[in-house]
Amino acid sequence: xxxxxxxxxxxVYGLDDGFEGARWVDFFEGLPGRxxxxxxxxxxxxxxxGVRVGTLPRVRYEAVMCPNGKDPLVEVxxxxxxxxxxxxxxxxxxxxxxxxxxxxxxxxxxxAKGYADWPEVWWTIEGEPARARVWHFAGGWAAFSAExxxxxxxxxxxxxxxxxxxxxxxxxxSLYDADLTAPLDFAELGRRKSVxxxxxxxxxxxxxxxxxxxxxxxxxxxx
Numbered sequence: 001x002x003x004x005x006x007x008x009x010x011x012v013y014g015l016d017d018g019f020e021g022a023r024w025v026d027f028f029e030g031l032p033g034r035x036x037x038x039x040x041x042x043x044x045x046x047x048x049x050g051v052r053v054g055t056l057p058r059v060r061y062e063a064v065m066c067p068n069g070k071d072p073l074v075e076v077x078x079x080x081x082x083x084x085x086x087x088x089x090x091x092x093x094x095x096x097x098x099x100x101x102x103x104x105x106x107x108x109x110x111x112a113k114g115y116a117d118w119p120e121v122w123w124t125i126e127g128e129p130a131r132a133r134v135w136h137f138a139g140g141w142a143a144f145s146a147e148x149x150x151x152x153x154x155x156x157x158x159x160x161x162x163x164x165x166x167x168x169x170x171x172x173x174s175l176y177d178a179d180l181t182a183p184l185d186f187a188e189l190g191r192r193k194s195v196x197x198x199x200x201x202x203x204x205x206x207x208x209x210x211x212x213x214x215x216x217x218x219x220x221x222x223x
Contacts, residue, residue: 049159
């Protein structure tokens with residue numbers, strides 16, 4: 001997929017003005033030529049910690065992800081859990097045995113189905129307190145809030161506390177080096193990130209697996 005139509009038919013959320021650090025458009029989910037059902041913005045502090053914030057417009061997201069009446073919050077929780085599985089993987093120089101990634105994804109799916117048991121944290125959304133649920137894994141975390149009226153909000157973070165996030169609609173897209181009123185192009189987003197070394201979230205451990213990940217390595221795996 002190369003392009004999608006304008007994404008500003010819904011409010012896109014990011015960290016509010018209190019955040020100081022790099023910002024960028026990370027990726028989007030959708031079909032070519034149509035509005036996306038998720039847009040993710042990246043944020044990274046100078047110290048290395050950061051968070052991706054995903055805006056999932058409710059009506060469109062549910063129509064795409066839950067056409068047969070599935071619990072949409074399972075899908076929302078999985079979008080975050082899958083994100084934290086990815087962001088916590090070490091460098092690609094660390095061998096990943098066959099079956100390791102599918103096992104992690106299966107675990108994320110299982111955890112998402114149990115989202116109601118995820119601990120609660122509190123966010124601020126447009127200046128108002130809002131509840132979110134959080135799942136920790138391998139030095140990172142995924143959290144989501146179902147309280148905004150129009151969209152689900154999901155966050156995936158490393159090196160930052162999930163409690164106390166302050167989110168607000170993006171009013172100045174230049175902060176993200178993007179024009180959110182124009183079609184977004186995956187190749188162009190990748191190019192922009194490639195020339196900004198700060199525009200990514202470094203894994204908690206780059207040179208080896210976290211104990212949470214070691215549990216999913218086959219017994220014969222060589223570390």
